[in-house]
Amino acid sequence: MHIVTITKSTPDTAAPVEVDAAGNVTWGDAPVVVNPWDEYAIEEALRLREAHGGSVTVISVGPELDNDALKHGVAMGCDAPLRIWDDALDGADAFGLARAAAAAIAQMGDVALVITGKEAVDVNTDALHLGLARALGWPALTFVSRIVEIDPEARTITIERLIEEGRQVVASRLPAVLSVVKDINEPRYPSFKGVRIAARTEIPVRSLADLGLSGDEVGGAAARTRRTAIYNPPQEAAALELIAAGSAAEAASLLVDKLIAEGVV
Amino acid sequence: MSVFVLIEQFNGRAAPVSWEALGAAQQLAEAVGGPVTAVVFGHNVGDMAQAAFAHGADDVLLADHATLASYRLEPYAALLAGLVEAHKPRVVVAGATTRGRDVLGSAAFDVGAGLLADVTALDVADGAIQATRPVYAGKLLSTEVSAADVTFITVRARAFQAPEPDPGRRAEPVTVSPVLSEDEIVTKEARFEGAAGGVSLTDAAIIVSGGRAVGSPEGFAPLHALADVLGAAVGATRAAVDAGYIPYAHQVGQTGKVVSPDLYIACGISGAIQHQAGMRTAKVIVAINKDPDAPIFKLARYGIVGDLFEIVPALTQAFRAKLGR
Ligand SMILES: Cc1cc2nc3c(=O)[nH]c(=O)nc-3n(C[C@H](O)[C@H](O)[C@H](O)COP(=O)(O)OP(=O)(O)OC[C@H]3O[C@@H](n4cnc5c(N)ncnc54)[C@H](O)[C@@H]3O)c2cc1C
Numbered sequence: 310m311h312i313v314t315i316t317k318s319t320p321d322t323a324a325p326v327e328v329d330a331a332g333n334v335t336w337g338d339a340p341v342v343v344n345p346w347d348e349y350a351i352e353e354a355l356r357l358r359e360a361h362g363g364s365v366t367v368i369s370v371g372p373e374l375d376n377d378a379l380k381h382g383v384a385m386g387c388d389a390p391l392r393i394w395d396d397a398l399d400g401a402d403a404f405g406l407a408r409a410a411a412a413a414i415a416q417m418g419d420v421a422l423v424i425t426g427k428e429a430v431d432v433n434t435d436a437l438h439l440g441l442a443r444a445l446g447w448p449a450l451t452f453v454s455r456i457v458e459i460d461p462e463a464r465t466i467t468i469e470r471l472i473e474e475g476r477q478v479v480a481s482r483l484p485a486v487l488s489v490v491k492d493i494n495e496p497r498y499p500s501f502k503g504v505r506i507a508a509r510t511e512i513p514v515r516s517l518a519d520l521g522l523s524g525d526e527v528g529g530a531a532a533r534t535r536r537t538a539i540y541n542p543p544q545e546a547a548a549l550e551l552i553a554a555g556s557a558a559e560a561a562s563l564l565v566d567k568l569i570a571e572g573v574v
Numbered sequence: 575m576s577v578f579v580l581i582e583q584f585n586g587r588a589a590p591v592s593w594e595a596l597g598a599a600q601q602l603a604e605a606v607g608g609p610v611t612a613v614v615f616g617h618n619v620g621d622m623a624q625a626a627f628a629h630g631a632d633d634v635l636l637a638d639h640a641t642l643a644s645y646r647l648e649p650y651a652a653l654l655a656g657l658v659e660a661h662k663p664r665v666v667v668a669g670a671t672t673r674g675r676d677v678l679g680s681a682a683f684d685v686g687a688g689l690l691a692d693v694t695a696l697d698v699a700d701g702a703i704q705a706t707r708p709v710y711a712g713k714l715l716s717t718e719v720s721a722a723d724v725t726f727i728t729v730r731a732r733a734f735q736a737p738e739p740d741p742g743r744r745a746e747p748v749t750v751s752p753v754l755s756e757d758e759i760v761t762k763e764a765r766f767e768g769a770a771g772g773v774s775l776t777d778a779a780i781i782v783s784g785g786r787a788v789g790s791p792e793g794f795a796p797l798h799a800l801a802d803v804l805g806a807a808v809g810a811t812r813a814a815v816d817a818g819y820i821p822y823a824h825q826v827g828q829t830g831k832v833v834s835p836d837l838y839i840a841c842g843i844s845g846a847i848q849h850q851a852g853m854r855t856a857k858v859i860v861a862i863n864k865d866p867d868a869p870i871f872k873l874a875r876y877g878i879v880g881d882l883f884e885i886v887p888a889l890t891q892a893f894r895a896k897l898g899r
């Protein structure tokens with residue numbers, strides 16, 4: 310079974326991300342990491358390969374920065390990385406990126422399953438996998454917390470979705486696009502050997518022309534949404550008031566009075 | 575040109591954020607002109623159409639059919655896309671729930687809409703809709719506009735005001751038919767396992783949240799007791815979830831839920847940046863922690879330095895006494 314997982318690099322979650330005086334988003338010297346949600350997607354792809362055979366391709370649609378995420382995927386055990394990039398993709402929206410990824414997946418011809426993370430922690434449009442599914446004409450199974458059953462021969466899959474009201478179990482056919490949530494597994498750390506392999510791996514890059522697409526169709530020029538400003542949120546000093554009292558009961562009583570006065574209970 | 579709002583329901587109960595989305599739709603309709611059309615999908619959900627009128631919808635498109643009984647992306651998105659093509663609204667609004675994000679994301683791709691997801695504020699300047707969205711886990715705010723003829727917007731829970739319902743306001747919905755027949759739908763619901771119930775985290779006005787210090791599943795009992803008195807939901811840090819004290823559905827933070835309650839009571843939570851990503855927009859934050867240097871105190875409006883196992887039950891007592899519950 311050929312599985313594709315797609316991912317991108319995002320700033321380390323602990324990094325202080327800011328907009329600098331020139332209006333650029335910066336995170337200082339902090340490293341980029343694989344988008345945290347995507348670790349679960351990569352892990353699930355690897356587990357399926359271990360159980361059913363086949364291979365895992367890891368794709369990024371993005372600039373060189375995304376090589377880090379791809380290398381992390383290879384270090385975890387993915388077989389083949391692929392980066393799609395073209396200057397015309399600068400400013401593309403999630404649907405443009407989705408169509409580029411879909412074209413690459415369609416070219417592979419034998420993909421049974423695409424697994425993505427729930428969202429990208431930087432832009433969190435939560436839409437790339439939906440566009441991907443529509444572009445490929447495959448069903449999208451989202452917020453997946455468990456693969457209940459998969460039969461690559463019969464081309465069927467049953468999954469569990471974690472939604473507000475509980476767990477919905479859904480059966481579908483393959484190929485399909487899955488987006489997964491944290492509950493699905495515990496991602497592995499890259500092995501020492503995996504890191505060595507990743508360090509040596511050359512990452513192939515494909516352009517829009519290679520995919521039979523043009524920037525007018527999927528690039529920045531075709532973006533349906535545009536950012537007009539990005540800024541640091543206004544800092545409201547919380548003005549901490551420490552409640553100190555002789556006993557827990559006294560402190561609690563003082564705090565409750567304050568919360569009632571605030572009108573929040 | 576109208577403003578559509580998707581009213582979500584589960585087993586005949588509306589998602590609270592849908593009414594907030596309706597409030598946002600009214601705000602947009604005032605600025606760009608045109609009626610607010612509520613869109614209701616489901617089976618035996620005529621009451622929901624009336625609830626939409628009661629909340630101020632000008633008209634309602636109601637698709638009531640067995641293929642729409644339990645939520646599935648394919649039939650819902652195909653139907654929404656079909657209605658958008660037929661009625662050409664200027665904007666489509668929904669709550670940024672699992673369903674709202676799915677249906678709008680998928681239909682937006684099909685109809686060529688610009689998608690503005692997880693929006694916390696809306697503005698109209700010179701007829702152009704400007705959306706504010708938290709990005710980079712809430713560390714930055716982004717202003718975005720759509721260049722397409724139709725704009726799809728999902729709104730974050732508790733960011734917009736729901737209109738006061740007027741039960742006397744009733745009208746006839748317009749009935750519409752599903753686009754896909756059961757044979758054309760690839761996905762089938764095998765079963766549904768309901769969650770334990772209680773208040774949903776993202777809709778909750780008050781959240782009592784516990785961290786690693788809670789120490790065990792039983793350790794959450796005093797937090798549940800406090801939550802019960804306050805009608806609150808119970809949240810948790812990833813450390814508490816990973817340790818198996820409480821299911822993942824309760825996790826607040828970067829890889830959990832983003833919440834925005836009026837009151838967030840953090841019990842034994844250090845306040846790691848990934849946890850802050852999920853709760854920093856709470857109106858009033860209370861921190862209960864043994865360590866006076868815990869970073870959570872930098873976010874908090876009120877703090878008590880002490881043992882959560884003493885403070886939390888004392889709070890429950892005090893609320894019971896003072897609120898008469
Ligand atoms: C990619 C990534 C994503 C993450 N996503 C999330 C996320 O979504 N949500 C999340 O929460 N975390 C997330 N984390 C984890 C985060 O970094 C922290 O590890 C976690 O939030 C810590 O949880 P905690 O505050 O419960 O535990 P700790 O940091 O261990 O804090 C426990 C606190 O309890 C206090 N304490 C101890 N005993 C008592 C007592 N008896 N009474 C009162 N106070 C006491 C201590 O002083 C301490 O401050 C993520 C991390 C990464 C790397």
Ligand SMILES: Nc1ncnc2c1ncn2[C@@H]1O[C@H](COP(=O)(O)O)[C@@H](O)[C@H]1O
Nearest residue numbers: 315316370425426428429434435436437
């Ligand atoms: N540029 C990208 N290249 C590859 N995959 C991506 C990219 N952006 C997002 N993704 C994937 O799509 C999912 C949803 O992302 P988003 O729609 O950006 O919130 C993420 O978890 C990733 O798995």
